[in-house]
Amino acid sequence: MYARSGLLSQRSCSSHGRECATPVLAAQRRNNSTATKIAVEFDQSTGVAVMRLQGPPVNSLSLDFLTELCINVEKLEMDKNCRGLILTSSQPKVFSAGLDIMEIYGKSPERCGEFWRAVQEMWLKLYGSSMVTIAAINGSSPAGGCLMSMTCDYRIMADNPRYSIGLNETQLGIVAPFW
Numbered sequence: 001m002y003a004r005s006g007l008l009s010q011r012s013c014s015s016h017g018r019e020c021a022t023p024v025l026a027a028q029r030r031n032n033s034t035a036t037k038i039a040v041e042f043d044q045s046t047g048v049a050v051m052r053l054q055g056p057p058v059n060s061l062s063l064d065f066l067t068e069l070c071i072n073v074e075k076l077e078m079d080k081n082c083r084g085l086i087l088t089s090s091q092p093k094v095f096s097a098g099l100d101i102m103e104i105y106g107k108s109p110e111r112c113g114e115f116w117r118a119v120q121e122m123w124l125k126l127y128g129s130s131m132v133t134i135a136a137i138n139g140s141s142p143a144g145g146c147l148m149s150m151t152c153d154y155r156i157m158a159d160n161p162r163y164s165i166g167l168n169e170t171q172l173g174i175v176a177p178f179w
């Protein structure tokens, strides 16, 4: 979902000193899901977009989720009026549970490869963004959720002792590929 006045066209442009992505984007080619796991509100008057993660129950980062996230970041990146992006969660108590472990459990090497490429694309998009990016961490954020927030320029976390954040994935026997 991309809520703002005027629909974004996928035009090539150069604004704020940044080159825009080509119209046909890797994430868009991959996206064949109609479900909306990300809601974006863009405030023209401030130039700040808020991206709400709304993938129940815990915003786990599936291939579909990562694809939708990348497409939305790309769209905002192409909008010369958008200067800032706040990433937050609509789910209670959880920012993101990290990678959707069902995407890697018992899957073929090809499918795992596709999934890890999508993970890489997500953090490269956020880390390389020309927008000022802020993770408003309003719940637990283990492993991939922590990675996602680390790729933002700033992180603010809700002060609640029940919320945890960190790179705990090795406890599950998961090691990120060599990027």
Ligand SMILES: CCCCCCCCCCC/C=C/C(=O)SCCNC(=O)CCNC(=O)[C@H](O)C(C)(C)COP(=O)(O)OP(=O)(O)OC[C@H]1O[C@@H](n2cnc3c(N)ncnc32)[C@H](O)[C@@H]1OP(=O)(O)O
Binding pocket: 057, 058, 060, 093, 094, 096, 097, 098, 099, 100, 101, 102, 123, 127, 140, 142, 143, 144, 145, 147, 150, 151, 167, 168, 169, 172, 174, 176
């Ligand atoms: C910038 C430079 C780059 C540097 C590179 C750094 C390297 C980084 C590498 C990153 C690799 C990342 C790996 C991962 O992310 S692996 C996943 C790790 N995640 C977890 O271990 C989270 C486990 N979950 C929890 O701790 C809790 O669920 C949580 C605290 C998130 C929420 O607790 P809550 O009590 O609210 O909810 P439940 O536990 O009851 O869960 C609800 C249902 O959601 C399912 N679930 C939870 N987490 C996941 C997940 N990660 N994937 C898929 N499904 C998940 C859970 O099973 C429940 O399902 P059911 O209702 O069906 O039982």
